[in-house]
Amino acid sequence: MYSIGAIDDEPLIIKFHELYTDKVDGYVWKGSANTLSSGKEMILNKKLDLLLLDIYLDHENGLQLLQFIRNENIDLDVILITSANDMESITLGKRYGAIDFLVKPFTFERFKEALERYQSFQKLAKPLNQQTEIDQLFHDQRLEGHLPRDLPKGITKETAIRVLHAFNDCTSWLTTAQLSDQTQISHVSLRKYLRFFSETGLLSKEVIYKASGRPLQQYQLTSKGEEIKQNGFI
The missing domain is CATH 3.40.50.2300 (Response regulator)
Structure with a gap:
């Protein structure tokens, strides 16, 4: 805090x-x-x-x-x-x-x-920062070209970039709970960004229905998202 x-x-x-x-x-x-x-x-x-x-x-x-x-x-x-x-x-x-x-x-x-x-x-301020981590902080503007100029109400550029960074070292699906832990964003706020990225084609969503409890929602970069990732944008 x-x-x-x-x-x-x-x-x-x-x-x-x-x-x-x-x-x-x-x-x-x-x-x-x-x-x-x-x-x-x-x-x-x-x-x-x-x-x-x-x-x-x-x-x-x-x-x-x-x-x-x-x-x-x-x-x-x-x-x-x-x-x-x-x-x-x-x-x-x-x-x-x-x-x-x-x-x-x-x-x-x-x-x-x-x-x-x-x-x-x-x-x-963390010790042992890698060059890629520093580049993410100073050069996130490279990702801005892939975000709409006028973001929807309640969506900010900084938080949007933080959500995408959670997929930087991931090759599998991530659940909402896992993304919330990594980004330190509340579930309520996070869902807005996940819906936004699903609609813009950067994330794909999969719903797993369990025998009991709520369905499990998980997300993964689409081919469009992977292309951005491979070019060093996140």
Whole structure:
């Protein structure tokens, strides 16, 4: 589980941050602050993995706190979530190491994508990463050409790629339970992606009817999916 907190001077925005975070697997909400001083106290006293930081804080600038975090070598990743979309703010945010930049108002899907992208890049912290694993994290854009430009509601690019990666080293059928364990995606959310990939022709589905209990559903890459796999796209 990743610990997450937020700094924003709008109570309603903080509430949405917390509600949205609760809907994304793998995160625990640790609290919020509404000024730079209280925000600094929060990040120094609470062990956070990820911070949602506003830039416009009344008469203060959140980028100053981001610069402080970097200057003090605090082990904390930051996503800037703000109405500031000027080039100077974007450039400074990137220079100070912000891992993502969301402009208000944003959708839950974009928020979820940012949090899932963060989880994906945390895999780089594992020891003994292979080149192929690193390539998957940095070059997933190679797969984007095989995904529709406008994804259906509730389907995000980052999660879609994570589901396909589960088939990377597999040559047999995978059940929904096995895929859920590998991807750390809930069964309810996973079914949407499996249905989506079945409809787009990347996965084939097989239903096994048992004497008792629910039918067992399992999935495998189609020839189209295998072609993408062989070309190093997943």
